[in-house]
Amino acid sequence: MTQVVEAFEARHHDCRIVLCEINATDLYEPLRRGEIDVLISWLILDEPDLTAGPVIDSRSRVLAAAAPHPLAIRRSVSVEDLGDEEVAMMPHYPAALHDAITPPYTPSGRPVHRTHRVGTIHETASLVARGRVIHPTVEHMPVFRRADIVTIPIRDMPPLPLGPIWCTAHENARIRAFAEIAASRGPAPS
Template identity: 40%
Template structure:
């Protein structure tokens, strides 16, 4: 009992990291300590336990049976302790509770999973509720207070909204009927839209947002003919399949909405479409700020926005 009473947390953390890595160098890097310090810490822990926890040779490090037992006993306790501290910190910061996250499209919902995982890990006391938004009114649920934060496609240029980290960037493709003359081409250009009919939108989406995704003019200034207005993405795809027009879309659409009567042809000159975290500036609660921070950390850990 006396030995257990004097065990220190840094010794247990060193033990658990070494039990995972089985390498003193990598353990030292993770703990930001010297290898000598890690070795000394483990040796001191073994003396207090009263038996070796690791078998060491010049070529390998392995757990002894006692080490395996201690690891299996300590891991859930250590995890629960960390979660308890995180819950206390979240409550003190006002992060505990429910965060309502809106997302636009299946691709954005799946490809932002790293952000959601990072947020849940840092804020276990906060529940996330997801809600899909629609391109006809991408900002409406945020403005109406139905969601607290939005993962949506740019551009967003609204004086009352803050645009946070970009979490996804992907190329654009042109959705055309499977029998369209473009369907067998390797690529198309924005200038090709001058010879086609695209679709308008029913809803309060900002004009600049819709013009970016389906331009009214080609780069050389030629007008792009607008056809029927659409209200939902499924309606858009149905009209494309029926030969009523074509539409620029994000490349991820081909994965999540593939159908045999539509072909997706890459653009060679359209700018990428980005997905970012957006929130009401006046509604920047502790939960919203924590989500934005988690998004920034996930992007940094990935070396930049996710690429499709």
């Protein structure tokens, strides 16, 4: 992201990028309200009024589990393992994104038990650390880098792509230029 921002600002001296954090409970609304031009987020999008830009990064999938959890000693896990455990329910995430992070069913059709409603990633980490849930996530998530949580590679979930998203109706030359620079940088090595 830093390289994309620096490249954009170097080519477009008349534009200034202001980075701000968007609350996950209101992920796409700032775009729709015109408060921001571009959102950098997971490119799992099922919103007809939004456009997904190029992939600028991609993150491998891991499962966060409490250190004493039986899955914590494995070298890798399968999506099928989710059918045997409880996972957090993230009702504030857009449905397509929630399903990509925590699929509602395993590949064999068993339901994934989304039992604990959470409002933030920190609430999820707390439940994981206490052994109440496991949580499919992406590698290198700082909130799960703790002594009481182990992350295990998920061998059969595709990486999550990350990139720019914008409101289609608000697309302009600045957004197209940003997307072009993002595309020229390509995905970062994993």
